[in-house]
Amino acid sequence: MIIKEEGIPCRCGNRGCFETYGSMRKLKTDLCNILDLNPDLSGERLKEILANLKDNLLVIQVIDTYLNDLVTGIINLVNLFAPEAISIGGSFGYFQEFLFEKLQRKVQEATYLANNCAPQIKLAKLGNDAGILGSVLME
Numbered sequence: 001m002i003i004k005e006e007g008i009p010c011r012c013g014n015r016g017c018f019e020t021y022g023s024m025r026k027l028k029t030d031l032c033n034i035l036d037l038n039p040d041l042s043g044e045r046l047k048e049i050l051a052n053l054k055d056n057l058l059v060i061q062v063i064d065t066y067l068n069d070l071v072t073g074i075i076n077l078v079n080l081f082a083p084e085a086i087s088i089g090g091s092f093g094y095f096q097e098f099l100f101e102k103l104q105r106k107v108q109e110a111t112y113l114a115n116n117c118a119p120q121i122k123l124a125k126l127g128n129d130a131g132i133l134g135s136v137l138m139e
């Protein structure tokens with residue numbers, strides 16, 4: 001799903017895809033760029049840095065832009081499928097203290113085709129381990 005015409009390239013060959021803009025990789029890359037950090041730093045180290053920069057305007061702006069892009073994709077999905085809830089997994093849950101409440105607020109404040117149909121936003125129970133547990137279960 002394309003959310004930005006002429007956006008950044010996606011691994012699928014298109015530009016401006018939701019999966020690129022809504023990925024934690026995009027957020028981490030943007031944060032590392034503005035903070036001049038090594039993009040290979042661990043998630044744990046990035047969390048420590050973010051915890052000390054909660055009032056940093058550049059950090060707030062990057063997170064806000066990331067969440068706005070994520071909400072754009074969510075709005076499109078809600079307008080197509082009208083889900084009651086959307087579960088977000090992966091490393092989003094790992095960084096939930098910086099992202100989750102803001103995302104919930106933005107989703108609730110967004111405008112949808114049908115009135116009052118903002119979905120509940122939930123964190124996936126398995127968080128970042130869902131992929132690896134799923135691959136083990138397939139064996």
Ligand SMILES: [Zn+2]
Pocket residue numbers: 001010011012013014015017018019020
């Ligand atoms: Zn794509």
